[in-house]
Amino acid sequence: xxxxxxxxxxxxxxxxxxxxxxxxxxxxxxxxxxxxxxxxxxxxxxxxxxxxxxxxxxxxxxxxxxxxxxxxxxxxxxxxxxxxxxxxxxxxxxxxxxxxxxxxxxxxxxxxxxxxxxxxxxxxxxxxxxxxxxxxxxxxxxxxxxxxxxxxxxxxxxxxxxxxxxxxx
Ligand code: HEC
Numbered sequence: 001x002x003x004x005x006x007x008x009x010x011x012x013x014x015x016x017x018x019x020x021x022x023x024x025x026x027x028x029x030x031x032x033x034x035x036x037x038x039x040x041x042x043x044x045x046x047x048x049x050x051x052x053x054x055x056x057x058x059x060x061x062x063x064x065x066x067x068x069x070x071x072x073x074x075x076x077x078x079x080x081x082x083x084x085x086x087x088x089x090x091x092x093x094x095x096x097x098x099x100x101x102x103x104x105x106x107x108x109x110x111x112x113x114x115x116x117x118x119x120x121x122x123x124x125x126x127x128x129x130x131x132x133x134x135x136x137x138x139x140x141x142x143x144x145x146x147x148x149x150x151x152x153x154x155x156x157x158x159x160x161x162x163x164x165x166x167x168x169x
Contacts, residue, residue, distance in 0.1 A: 017086065018115050024126055025088065025112040026133040030068075033090045037072045039065040039163050043100055049162045051154050057093040057107055062100035065091045065163045071113070077165035081158055082123060087113040089161065090131075109148070111160070114138070122149045123160055 019025045043062040056063055071087030073079035092106035099105065108131035114124045119138040127148035129135040137144030152160040158167075 019086070019112055019126065020115050020118050021126070021138050024114075024133075024136060025110075027131060029112070030088055030090050030110060030131070033066045033068075033088075036066040036068050036090075037075070039067055039075060039089075043094075044163070045097070049155075049167070051151060051162065053151065055151065056091065056109065057095055060096055062094045062097055063091055065089065074159075075161075075164050083113050083159050083161070085113050085115055085124070087111075111148075111152075119145070121145070123156075125149070125152075125160055127152075 017025070017029070040063070043064050045062050046059050052059060066089070067075050068086075068088045070085075071083045071089060074081055074083045074087070089111045091109045093109070094100040094104065094106050108128075110128040110131070110133075112126045112128070114126055116124060118124045119126070121140040122138055122145055126136055126138045127144050129144055129148070135144060137146070137148075139145045140149050149160070152162075155162045158164050
């Protein structure tokens with residue numbers, strides 16, 4: 001009896017994971033993202049920040065952003081930047097409003113906060129192009145680290161993220 005309760009608890013309590021460049025996060029870690037806190041109350045379209053430069057499927061795309069529990073307090077302003085280790089932020093980009101309404105085939109991009117000191121040039125963020133986790137990079141010297149990081153660094157004051165409580169204020 002006691003053992004089966006223990007088994008139940010272990011199976012349903014998410015273990016705290018430490019991510020590093022050699023032990024990166026993957027699709028398993030963001031598979032439940034639809035249940036996370038949704039940062040965008042309305043989907044972003046156009047170029048609300050002025051930094052889009054046709055990325056994230058461009059100005060006609062409809063984009064929603066989700067953040068896991070780890071990072072929520074920082075995002076909403078209940079905790080200071082930088083985001084804590086273990087934060088995962090995921091963005092869905094739909095080609096058009098039509099695709100958004102049908103929730104059809106979004107392109108996913110993901111940012112994962114690794115252990116402190118993992119990648120100083122990107123504030124310890126690892127970047128993912130696509131939800132399958134296959135294309136990723138961290139330091140500015142890596143392909144994806146540079147591609148994503150060299151634009152997200154425009155938001156350095158808010159730890160490489162554009163969509164947070166400071167946006168538009
Ligand atoms: C040319 C600039 C640019 C590039 C390159 C870029 N992004 Fe972004 N990203 C943005 C902007 C601007 C936003 C703000 C939201 C919006 O406009 O929809 C954003 C938002 C995001 C968000 C939501 C968190 C936030 O910062 O608001 C994630 C996650 C994200 N991008 C991941 C990536 C990943 C991963 C890559 C590389 C594969 C990447 N981005 C490349 C400009 C860029």
